[in-house]
Amino acid sequence: MKKSLITLALTATMGAVLAQSPALASAVPASVPTAAPTNLGVNAQAVNPYAGTAKWRLMSTASDVDGDGTIDGIWIRRKSANVCSVRVTRGPGQGATKDLYSSFGNPCVFHGDAPFDTVRGSEISVLTGLGAHTQWHSIVTWRDGRLVLERAPRNPRWTVDSTVMMQEGIRRTRNAAGEIRLAHTAVTRGATSRWSGVRSVYAYKGGTWVVTAKKSVAMTQAQASAISGWHVKFLPRFER
Numbered sequence: 001m002k003k004s005l006i007t008l009a010l011t012a013t014m015g016a017v018l019a020q021s022p023a024l025a026s027a028v029p030a031s032v033p034t035a036a037p038t039n040l041g042v043n044a045q046a047v048n049p050y051a052g053t054a055k056w057r058l059m060s061t062a063s064d065v066d067g068d069g070t071i072d073g074i075w076i077r078r079k080s081a082n083v084c085s086v087r088v089t090r091g092p093g094q095g096a097t098k099d100l101y102s103s104f105g106n107p108c109v110f111h112g113d114a115p116f117d118t119v120r121g122s123e124i125s126v127l128t129g130l131g132a133h134t135q136w137h138s139i140v141t142w143r144d145g146r147l148v149l150e151r152a153p154r155n156p157r158w159t160v161d162s163t164v165m166m167q168e169g170i171r172r173t174r175n176a177a178g179e180i181r182l183a184h185t186a187v188t189r190g191a192t193s194r195w196s197g198v199r200s201v202y203a204y205k206g207g208t209w210v211v212t213a214k215k216s217v218a219m220t221q222a223q224a225s226a227i228s229g230w231h232v233k234f235l236p237r238f239e240r
């Protein structure tokens, strides 16, 4: 009885995850990718999203990661205490794996997948660090048959944050010419509830994100609270 209840709960959880996978949902084939890693399975640890599990878990069958126009499978597992592995399967016997360094609480949590840079295909976001409020994300992308880390301009990982004294967020947007840009904003609260900080604009050039503009910004409490977290279509604002 207990086992069947757990199974039902996990099934419901996975169903919710798959239902939330948005990209190319209309193109989902009747059969999902079957090239499962050999130690596929779901165990009771999966009900704690931050605990991770040594077994591969299928997180999405709704997105095209390599950009070839077909749906791919996205899997995640905790390889060791501070290594989180992501795997993308494209079909029987085809796939690639990337090991990610996990620190600050060692989370290994699938955050989502979304078109992020300017190259065709979705990028994968994984929560690999979690402080009291700061969240570190590793972005993984498919390049030339491999999964590789997509670094932030100054760090291997991307951070978002939200506290009573600090707000940090990333917004995917387009410039006046229609080119994709990321706006990274980090502000702190002053003595009079006015918030100030820096907004940097990133462009994807030569296979990497580079800073193309930087300016000081000042804003109200309401404006500051609106900038924190991810503002990228298909990615949750924060990993909860």
Ligand SMILES: [Ca+2]
Pocket: 063, 064, 065, 066, 067, 068, 069, 070, 071, 072, 090
């Ligand atoms: Ca594909």
